[in-house]
Amino acid sequence: MNATFRIAREEWRLLWRDQVAVTGLVLLLLLTVMSALTAWEQRQVADAERARYQTQVNHEFESQPDRHPHRMVHYGQFAFRTLNPLAAFDSGIDPYTGHTLYLEGHRQNSANFGEVRQSSLMLRFGQLTPAFVLQVLAPLILVFIGHAAVARERETGTLRLLVSQGLPLGRLVLGKLLVLAGVAALALTPAVLALLGMILMSSADIRLGFLLIGSYGVWLSLWACTVVGVSALVSRGRDALIVLLSVWVFAVVLIPRFGADLVAWLQPLPTRFETDLAVSRDLAALGDSHNPNDPYFNSFREKVLAQYGVSRIEDLPVNYKGLLGMEGERLTSELFSRYAADSFAAQEQQQRYADAFSLISPLLALRRVSMIASGTDLHAYRLFLEQAEHHRYALVQQLNRLQAEKLNFSTDRSSLDNRIGHEHWRNIAEFRYAAETSSEMLHRALPMTGVLLIWLLATGGLMVMACRRLGRMSV
Template structure:
């Protein structure tokens, strides 16, 4: 096989590449940039993950160190939980820089995550982070354009294409040889990122790391096919380069930006102020547990008295104020969850629009795959918020239950009586433990995007076949 026309053409292409100082410099710079991106991103991940773990341990310790208190005081004292970083987030930060990672949990409220990195850092962060994903998504295709734009146009321009065809070399063999050579350059560009993935995910998430590597290999192969295919259609290197630069600009810069803006305009999210006003309005309509004449809670009181067979709340075997807290928290949590569901539905529609736009740019499909596998996409963020809310609800209701069972109604209403519970109860609260999605679930979620990326690859391989057909029509 080593002596086949395909391998000989690939070796000759590599020989020309090694003699081109600009090409070697470009490969060297991209390799160094990818290595630097992997090293700095990994170190940043380690520092951020250690910091969040330290803060979480401190929050747990401070909650457990509270003195004897009324349980409702602890409801308003609240608790903090921090989102742990996925190891592969060092490879692709995704939306993590724009979303918060800290939740303050308290009764009667469902707070949003705070302290996103963009709000803590300089405006330069908004222009993108130097991660291995950024290098492979944006810079590696540009390097392939400069390395391979003349692969076949040069042969036409210099007249060597006629010689090759006259010697009996088939057009398909020429195209495959050029593609093999450029795919080798793409492999070199991918190698530093592969080493970074081995460091980041080999121990904790090997399945996701391998899937990420496969996705980016398909991405670079796609560009190699595009570059060689378009080069076969032009008779001058300059024209091929201009066309490929235009394609890169549209596919990598323009379409993703326009798709994001269009998705935001098509499915408008309410502002924070609008949401707060709507929630406050609905909360007021639910009822007021502090108003004895409130229709809902008056009916609730009747049901409780009938359940226990007593005539007055003072005669209940449990603290009625604790029962009010349990019922009020249930009602408000249902309201908060409904608004959260509406918000995530809108964001899901925006994501669906972006997925559909992958037909116009394969970069959108790749980003979907990359962020999902790295655990830095919308689904992972939503998973953290929902688990945090479940933990909050369980925590608050356990404190309300303590009020109902450990403090009498008479003592609760009299500040001069014993209305505190022992501090050991704070130690009974389980610590928050975020559970990421199972690897099989993540892989299933990226199948549509992988199909889009595969369709692009098939289409560009068809372009290669057409380019080979056009070579047959080259003047001899």
């Protein structure tokens, strides 16, 4: 039998005799299974509720009685964000962002009902999802199981004995790595099965599942290499444990937290209060459609009269109030969209700064890939808001057009003659969210996938260096 496999076999035997290691591994597997089942059930319930509420509000909108179209503009509509099928694996930023938008005229509201705001403070420490277990807890288990893999041989004096019998140190280290890689594969198995189940029970693209499996496989592999490499570099298992725990705290806890604070300092975002003040100031500068002496809307009125070849708004073939509403909505929507675009541009700049920290902590690269593949990153959230805003604008403008075409200007103020039939509310309120295509998601995940592979090569280099140093010290 090959010496590498003999070393691996003996290491497996030693591992299974260690009750603490076995207990920790079993608990990790159970936690992964429980997190997958819980997250999937929560996703199914949330998705069903949102679909039910969307159907309900659509029905209530279409069931409104005969009304003035502008009353329907203020009656508004709701848009609910549809969950990605793989959001149960990694919830990403979803718990911190809203999933419900109230759509009405003259305003662009923010999304509401984020899970963090609706739940206890414990949720801020991280949801129990397979992604959280594999990102945070699985490396810790690998550290406790494998920290003494090579250092133990040196402490007990068996290393010199093995070398004197002609065992190449590279085979010794490789055998230890095979065992730890096997433990990592075992820890990953429940998540892989959960992912495959999610894909089979939904419309998720299997390529995204393979991307998640591959990225988490690389993550655990680079930790296995790090653990074995550090164990080979130090002389005692206790020292290896201290070093590895320090690396885990640095890479998994400190850098992500410090990076987020530094990014917020480098690229601060305006507060909600500051944004509301700026929007109010710019809205006032646009003009007042209710002021007959407003310069902009005076110019707009003259333009409309010239377009239809009449001298009075009463002579227009359409209701001027409806045209006025359409122009006002166009102006305010452009203003809201500009502020939204500026806000997202600043957030995307923050994301680029945060991506730079992935060169210090591979966890940040893994999180980016994981959230992209799960459809729970900032880009997916922005896509929902922009589609909802497009739907809101189209809905309001369609109602304004009904006012312009179906109501007479002279009788628009009359309580009896300013209504149109309820049949006009049908088929204009339904919101359908179109998610990003799988190809686009895979393309966006490429850079951070490359960073993960670079980290894997770097930890492989650490093992090679550790083998050479181990050889010099064992002579």
